[in-house]
Amino acid sequence: MKRQITGCLILLGLSGLAQAVDNPPLSLDRDRLSNLAQEDQRAREIIRRADRVRAPDQPFRYTLTLLEHKGGRDVTENQQVLDISMRFYKPSEQVEKGDARALVRFVAPARDKGKALLSDLDKMWYFAPDLRRPIPISRQQRLMGQVSNGDVVAADFDYSYISTLVGEEACEQQICYKLSLQRRWPYVTYPAINYWVEKDTGFPRRADFLSADGVLIKRSYYRDYQPVLGQMRPTTIVVEDALRKDNYTTMRYSDVRLESLPESNFQKEYLLRLNG
Known part of the structure; x- marks a missing residue:
């Protein structure tokens, strides 16, 4: 499903660490749309297929369990344990602005109940019961490990990155496409990714x-493939x-299901009502 997919945001006492982030305009002007049309179309086809393996393109909800491992x-x-609701619609050349929103509720440990993130x-934004209002935070701040x-x-890597097909090479027991991804928008979490996608199946296998x-920041491996929502x-x-x-x-995904999610759940004001 997903990645990205590091963790140094300490949610207890977060309010002293959060900083506002400048947000660039999001609309795609004519020059950007022209550049999109000139991209490596084979790479985009591979990325799009892999995107739909990692996550559906309809509103969905899932449980995410994070476990840190140190020195074995x-x-x-x-x-x-997080409960995550996700609305995700990819923009097209006809619709200039995409829609990608997520509501993250903290389920466990008990000390984190009532905390939430809104993307x-x-x-x-981050919100906790002891705060008067949600506060802006950075996507790069660590959550755990x-x-x-x-x-x-x-x-959606296709929307977030400009992709180039580098070639083919072995990955584990398969042959993979190797792709180079460069950040399309300033707010995207990572400037660049090297990405390996299985040639025969379109399954993501590794992302640097x-x-x-x-410089390498971290490396992710996609594992434990199982049938989820028909894929x-x-x-x-x-x-x-x-x-x-x-x-x-490790990030473990469970209880993945499609869910009709009202637009009102993805507004800052909704965070204030979570514990009401």
């Missing part, structure tokens, strides 16, 4: 997330630390 040990005391395409705020909500200067999808993403492979975080 499961840090079970830090395990988090509205280029913006993200190697997982950031922006990683826990579904992302890179800084603006090409084989990865139900586990393993996110490795760039420097130590024995430090990683």
